[in-house]
Amino acid sequence: MYTSSRISSFNRHMKIHTAEKPHMCHLCLKAFRTVTLLRNHVNTHTGTRPYKCGDCDMAFVTSGELVRHRRYKHTHEKPFKCSMCKYASVEASKLKRHIRSHTGERPFQCLLCSYASKDTYKLKRHMRTHSGEKPYECHVCHARFTQSGTMKIHILQKHSENVPKYQCPHCDTIIARKSDLRVHLSNLHTYKAMEMKCHYCSSVFHERYALIQHQKTHKNEKRFKCEHCSYACKQERHMTVHIRTHTGEKPFTCLSCNKCFRQKQLLNVHFKKYHDTNFIPTVYECPKCGKGFSRWAPY
DNA sequence: GCGCACACCGCCCTCTGCTGGTTCAAT
DNA sequence: AATTGAACCAGCAGAGGGCGGTGTGCGC
Numbered sequence: 001m002y003t004s005s006r007i008s009s010f011n012r013h014m015k016i017h018t019a020e021k022p023h024m025c026h027l028c029l030k031a032f033r034t035v036t037l038l039r040n041h042v043n044t045h046t047g048t049r050p051y052k053c054g055d056c057d058m059a060f061v062t063s064g065e066l067v068r069h070r071r072y073k074h075t076h077e078k079p080f081k082c083s084m085c086k087y088a089s090v091e092a093s094k095l096k097r098h099i100r101s102h103t104g105e106r107p108f109q110c111l112l113c114s115y116a117s118k119d120t121y122k123l124k125r126h127m128r129t130h131s132g133e134k135p136y137e138c139h140v141c142h143a144r145f146t147q148s149g150t151m152k153i154h155i156l157q158k159h160s161e162n163v164p165k166y167q168c169p170h171c172d173t174i175i176a177r178k179s180d181l182r183v184h185l186s187n188l189h190t191y192k193a194m195e196m197k198c199h200y201c202s203s204v205f206h207e208r209y210a211l212i213q214h215q216k217t218h219k220n221e222k223r224f225k226c227e228h229c230s231y232a233c234k235q236e237r238h239m240t241v242h243i244r245t246h247t248g249e250k251p252f253t254c255l256s257c258n259k260c261f262r263q264k265q266l267l268n269v270h271f272k273k274y275h276d277t278n279f280i281p282t283v284y285e286c287p288k289c290g291k292g293f294s295r296w297a298p299y
Numbered sequence: 300g301c302g303c304a305c306a307c308c309g310c311c312c313t314c315t316g317c318t319g320g321t322t323c324a325a326t
Numbered sequence: 327a328a329t330t331g332a333a334c335c336a337g338c339a340g341a342g343g344g345c346g347g348t349g350t351g352c353g354c
Contacts, residue, residue: 035300035301035302060345060346061346061347062304062346062347063303063304063305064303064304064306065345065346067304067305068305068344068345069344069345072343072344072345073344087342089342090343090344091306091307091344092306092307093306093308093309094342094343094344096307097341097342098341098342101341101342115339117339117340118340118341119309119341120308120309121309121310121311121312122339122340122341124310124311125338125339126338126339129337129338143336145336145337146336146337146338147336147337148311148312148313149312149313149314149315150335150336150337152313152314153335153336154335154336157334157335158335173332173333175332175333175334176333176334177333177334177335178315178316179315179316179317179318180332180333180334182316182317183317183318183332183333184333187331187332188332
């Protein structure tokens with residue numbers, strides 16, 4: 001309900017409830033309620049911006065726009081202060097919007113899902129997830145995106161030189177995105193209460209990166225050492241075979257001639273060579289004299 | 300009644316950061 | 327060959343900056 005102490009203000013207000021628009025633009029025939037609105041409109045045709053900023057090249061149609069611009073860009077005066085945090089804004093509407101981040105109020109409800117936003121723009125942006133609209137197109141590869149920021153990152157990462165990289169402060173890893181570095185730090189360099197055991201020894205770690213680095217030290221380690229000689233190897237199955245050279249054990253017997261072998265592979269080679277009638281031995285020919293050999297032993 | 304100053308609404312933009320699917324190299 | 331896990335990548339939402347436009351209070 002509008003009330004006013006002045007009849008002139010009341011009459012002006014009442015005009016907004018009528019379709020009466022007596023002031024017409026002579027350039028586009030659009031009509032306006034007041035002379036001021038018409039003048040501002042005509043200025044958009046003529047490019048007239050009477051209110052010029054003294055500190056930059058910007059100019060505005062109304063004085064209010066100039067004042068606000070100067071606050072944003074030059075004086076940084078922010079009269080609207082949040083009572084719950086340090087936030088302050090140039091405009092009251094911005095403070096109102098900010099307050100919603102404290103209260104959690106979400107007045108703008110999506111009609112197609114449960115999402116609700118704190119301002120109209122976010123709801124409008126959200127609606128693209130339902131419509132499938134992708135208004136932003138990469139000028140290089142023509143890929144399309146729902147948000148301009150996503151496209152900007154795409155162009156930067158895919159089509160630009162001198163792409164910014166993020167160096168992990170704890171290791172040599174360089175990562176393309178700041179948010180991915182955060183994931184890297186969380187996964188590899190964050191203390192975990194649960195103990196992580198080394199696959200090869202009894203060591204335990206609380207940080208995944210330390211565990212991985214430690215396990216690399218085992219990589220070329222010959223962990224299996226012979227009790228009877230200096231032989232050492234990486235795999236247990238190799239040691240099992242080696243031990244037979246000390247015990248004399250030869251568990252693989254040829255069924256055709258009863259000859260015994262320490263390794264199954266040696267038995268297989270023996271059988272093919274001496275008992276398999278279809279066996280055709282590979283002959284390696286010398287490229288210089290043409291002489292044939294049964295094994296390849298380059299020069 | 301006019302015009303200035305200010306309040307207010309709305310629109311669009313950027314920056315930021317999280318998330319989950321994909322890719323690819325190491326095991 | 328299958329599995330694993332770290333980096334890559336696009337999608338999406340939160341927060342805030344900046345400006346266009348309109349309505350209102352009030353001095354002249």
